[in-house]
Amino acid sequence: MKKVFLYDTTLRDGAQSERISFSLEDKIRIAQKLDEFGIDYIEGGWPGSNPKDLNFFKRIKEVPLRHAKIAAFGSTRRAQVLPEDDANLKALLDSDTPVVTIFGKSWTLHVTEVLRTTLENNLKMIYDSVKYLKSFGKEVIYDAEHFFDGYKADPEYALSTLEAASEGGADWIVLADTNGGTLPWEVEEILEKVMERIKKPIGIHAHNDSGLAVANSIVSVKKGATQVQGTINGYGERCGNANLCTIIPILQLKMNIEVVPEEKLSQLTDLANWVSEIANLPPDPSSPFVGRSAFAHKGGVHVNAVLKNPKSYEHIDPAKVGNKRRILVSELSGTSTIVSKVKEFNIDLDRDSPLAKLILDKITHLENEGYYFEGAEASFELLVRHLLGQETKLFDLISLRVLIEKIGDSGETITEATLKLNVKDQIVHVAAEGDGPVHALDQALRKALIEFYPELKNIHLSDFKVRVINGNAGTAAKVRVLIDSTNDKGDTWSTVGVSTNIIEASWESLVQSIEYGIMKVREA
């Protein structure tokens, strides 16, 4: 099998994603990370588009890269302009990159209706632009925009556009499924025809509008394409681009094509999460290979089998891509799940023990009441420890009161919580204000406990989610409150509370969050 080159366009096509706006600093950091990971080509942006992209190419020249080549992206020359007078081609050359990628039109509809020029002139635009860039010694990648749609409309014309690029001296001909509507077998058939005519290295650039970008990329490689363009996490305009985080492990683990060093592959999950952090988008838990749920087992039957042999429900070893197996506890669990899960807390339980059965019954009952342990593993651990008779309670509640006062439509809302607790046989009575009822309760609880549990100062609430469980009961519906917490070491944990009263559900979740945080500090 020939070498397959990875071409990343997260910084250009990925940035065309609806919710993404990378800063210049973000772009530099992502480029460095992609280089370290072993990506062959990094498309940095369109220098003719905006000052940020222009500056990216200035800045990246100062950054020592180990492996990747930086590509600047743009279009062929404008219809009525000579290459040497074309502002876009000038900006590409000014970027001073070793690689320049230009896209041109393959589809007659785009030539006549979008460029509004003749079919003949479009061929000249492609040929002239590539030839001009080649005369400056650039590696030129020609992206044939809408190639598959163009081929379906007029195969001869679409092929003649590739010939124009090839004759102009393009080093690569990349076929783009720009609208993402092509099916894998169409890609295969069309690629075969292209390869009969064009004797240049071929690449694929697929969009995901039919959910087929990865499939179309993979069949292209199978047919002989040696460059795959895509983005980290599949970011891109509309439904995104081909997801390199899916393509890389498929090529490497299933098709035996080494595209990155093996040790880098085991950093793929970290890379995906890191880029999503920079993009300020939550990671997609269902993302193949790298998602948090990619190797999460929930059904009792699955967990039972995975514990006997992971291959029974895992298509690869998660460690190969830096991910990990997770066993989820829920009403769908069996005793095998419980035994395996409590082992994570260093508790050995026999599968046939009454305690394993008791924990399972309790979970099933509580989930029926609206609890959700899969998303609140700290609450599960506390529950197990209580059932084992281990004391984790920090205090006894004597009374709790929350007052909310607002006078007049424009008056400020004041929220105050009062707590009376028995902490280590001392009665503590405190009040605190907060931005809302949960904040006020949190503030009061901290005030009451800090002198007994000074570790509390390093525990913080990071997220608070409320979900109505039986919505048709209106305001009498039960609510589930999930609280995420963190500590100064970066550990995170989640707890759950359920009640028809949002304050009570929040209190339950809040108390557990603090109990768990203190328990972990003391264990350590």
Ligand SMILES: CC(=O)SCCNC(=O)CCNC(=O)[C@H](O)C(C)(C)COP(=O)(O)OP(=O)(O)OC[C@H]1O[C@@H](n2cnc3c(N)ncnc32)[C@H](O)[C@@H]1OP(=O)(O)O
């Ligand atoms: C398939 C892809 O993903 S291509 C990449 C798409 N990405 C972007 O568009 C992001 C960056 N784009 C931009 O910043 C701006 O659109 C610019 C700077 C490139 C152009 O801005 P403007 O000059 O104001 O033009 P505008 O965006 O309104 O229209 C695009 C022009 O490019 C022309 N054009 C489109 N494709 C090509 C091509 N392959 N070769 C030459 N010209 C082209 C269009 O015909 C249109 O010109 P016209 O209306 O005079 O015919």
Ligand SMILES: CC(=O)C(=O)O
């Ligand atoms: C080149 C490109 O981004 C496309 O055709 O989709």
